[in-house]
Structure formats: C-alpha cells, structure tokens
Amino acid sequence: MTAPVRARSLGYRAVKADILDRIHQGDWGPGTQLPAEAEIAAGMGISRATVNRALQELAVEGIVERRRRAGTVVRRAPIRAARFSIPILRDEIAATGASYRYVLLDRSERAAPRWLRARLSLPDAAPVLRLSCLHAAGPTPYAAEERWISLGALPEARGVDFAATAPTEWLIATVPYSEVEVSLFARAADPASAAALGVPAGSALLATERTTWWEGRALTHVRLTFHPGYRLTTRY
C-alpha cells in the first residue's frame, strides 16, 4: 500500500520535489539506495533524461550521492555548503533603499610592501597604487576599502580618476572576467578603518580579502572591512 511516486507531469522540478519529499519525510532515509534512473522513469511514465536532471540537481545540492554502478544514495550528512553572495557594494546598498555614496579617502603610489609582493608574486620594488575608500549607505558608513593595484600589470590605472569611479567598477569594466580568491574573516578595527567607519578602534568587524588574477598574473588585492552588525545570511 505504499503510495506510488506521483507523476505530476510538471517536469523535472516535480520529479525533484517528489524525491525530496520522500527524503524529508523519512520515506527514504539517510543511506537509502534510490531506484535506478530507468526504474524511476518507468514508474512515473516519463523519460529517463528527466529523472536524470532531477537527480543530478539533488546531487549538486548535496542531498544525494551518485556513482556509476553503485547507484544513487541519500547522503548521511548533508553537505553544509552555504552560498553567500558577495555582491557589488553599490548594488547591495541600493537594495536596502539607501543611496549609495562613495568617497576616495587617500591615493598614493609606492613600492609594494613585502606581504603584498608575496601575495601577488611581485618582484622587489614593484610599483603599486594604493587606494583607501569608503562606501556608505546615505550618511552611514558601510565598508572601508583598502585597495592595492599592481601598476606593472595595470599601468593604465595611473591615469584613472578614482575620486569619480570606485576601483571595483573601473576594474570590472577593464578586466571583467578573471580568477579570484576570496576569504572572509574577523578583525579588530585598526585606527584608520575605525575612523573611516566611525567606530571605536578594536571593534570586531567582518572583513573580506580578494585577490584577482588574469591570465595567471596578479592584478589587484583588496580588503573590505564592514560596519559593525554586518552579516552574511543564507538559507537552504
């Protein structure tokens, strides 16, 4: 008297929802081996390709694990991979309804410090452009940006008016697709960031660092330090 899989005939989304329902309701508990694609397809009166797409998405989402010959198995420990979007600040601030404000606080050209040379694989005394900026939601500081641009890789940055254009936006327009490493961590506000954000020095703040390469060559490194109370949130 087990209920057959309902063929709602709404396509692969329905198939996926059906299977997910069974898993959620314990019908197919962790470790359970699912019927083969062909079997599910036959049972629902649909094509195998449709079942495949549904199962493949469930695999990507970490709900099931699939191996040739071994079949499809419900994962015992769901993969805890959360997807946090790291949007362009302008968009993120605009999405809150506040007006986006950008201020260039400082600009200087200098030789790359050692840690940066190590990070970007730059030669000794490589010239870099250092920018210090503030992104704000109306009157409220939102994030402080410390940006380093390799002038060896991007000499045209010398001629750019970063008081008018935020570095991120210039970079997106100049080198839109590139390889990126992002990391996320907590830091105590240093005096400069604290002043920019209007918080006491030493405050615990969320920060991200992003290094960008293009064709294997390091272009830029940036640290964003967010206002207190900033959170990244996601559901799944």
Added chain:
Amino acid sequence: MTAPVRARSLGYRAVKADILDRIHQGDWGPGTQLPAEAEIAAGMGISRATVNRALQELAVEGIVERRRRAGTVVRRAPIRAARFSIPILRDEIAATGASYRYVLLDRSERAAPRWLRARLSLPDAAPVLRLSCLHAAGPTPYAAEERWISLGALPEARGVDFAATAPTEWLIATVPYSEVEVSLFARAADPASAAALGVPAGSALLATERTTWWEGRALTHVRLTFHPGYRLTTRY
C-alpha cells in the same frame, strides 16, 4: 579570418570551455549577445541540447544572462556569489591532520530566554536544553559552540549523553534533512567564549549562527565562535 569555434567533440564541457575562453579573452566582451543556441550548435556540428547545457551552466555561474526571445548576453558585472563550505567540524579538523577533540563544558535545562523565543517562535517558558561545548584540533581550541535545543520539538534530547556525542552529530542522525538559516558575522569574544578558546576577552572572532527547522517547526539554534585567525576561503 576569425577562428571558428573549435568542435573538440569532448561534450558540453568543451563547449562551455570554448565559450568561456572567448569571454575571458575579450572576444565576446561584457554585453555581447551570443549567437542563438541553434546557431552555435550548427556551427559546431553538435546537438542543440549540448549547447543548452553549456550555456545553462554559464548562466548559473553568473557569467551570462539568458532570456527567452532576448537571447544570451555576457553579463557586465559578473555575479560574485562565492560558495563557502561550512563543513562538519569533525571533518574540517580531521582534514587538517590534527586529531579532533570534543568537550562538553556545560549542560542545563531552562526556560528559553526571550531572544531565543523570538528566533524560534517558541511560547513563553518553553523548555530548552542549553549546551556549551568546545571543538579542538588536538590541544588547540578550534571553535566554541553554544547550542540551544527546543525540548518541545525534540524531547528525546533529554536522554542523550552529549558528553559522548556532539550535538551536531546527534542532530544529523536524528533530523538529517531540514531547513536551515545560516549567518556569518564578527563578534568580540565574551568572557565565556574567550576562556574556552584561550584568547583575551574582546578579541575579534568569526562566528556563525544557524537555526534549524523541520516541517516549519524550529528545532535548534547554535552559535559557533571560531578561534582567532579562522578564515573561510574560496576561489572561482
């Protein structure tokens, strides 16, 4: 004399790589409209379904944007959605090569405080189990866990020996699939966390909070506070 798209005949991955190459190398810059699926397929001598799969993945990754009738367009600002994995601590620590150590620091049953009732939609005076735990990599503290379990939803938690089993692992075994909200933020170490982690109070630490529901009912809420220097990193 433009080079035709190479039909490497290695399947949709090759198609995707081809298209991605063109985008990376500026051949198809931001805002460019790509040929229609049928056109690309014909040009490469392959099936439209294969092209579709390649383009669909590029859309999911935020490289291109697709709309019916309007076609496929290279995004001007790539979506910077980074995927950070939030693994089970035991696995994360084991992956570093250190031995995983778990300690139950405190356990008590009490009425849920107001903030927790709000968070979990609990009635007044709802009983909860509060656990305080430490996860360590060998001798080094790794993360402090403050866990709240709704005893209305999970009364069987009363009988569990959390000195032997970490709450996460018991929960995964008990309610493996559920709805989760995760958030990530920075906080100054309170005295208890600071003591557990062996750092000065007030240190800036990365923390996550996770609330878990099952069939619309809140089960548990946990805050993990990580050791100083903890980073989440991802590449794309």
Added chain:
DNA sequence: CAGTGGTCTAGACCACCGG
C-alpha cells in the same frame, strides 16, 4: 561482466516576450 549513471542526439512542443 553487467548494471548504473553520464552524456549526446534529433526532433518536438511550448512559454515567453521583444519588436
């Protein structure tokens, strides 16, 4: 070796939406 998922194909119909 045999069963399973991975992928491709050729064709089809539909939903959407810009001109």
Added chain:
DNA sequence: CGGTGGTCTAGACCACTGT
C-alpha cells in the same frame, strides 16, 4: 507575430566500478 530559450522524449553509446 516570430524567434529564443526551456524542457521533454526515445533511443543510443560509453565510462566507470562493484560483484
């Protein structure tokens, strides 16, 4: 309206891997 992507189908061959 007509072109585009979204999806399904039926069939096929292949790659992998447990038994």
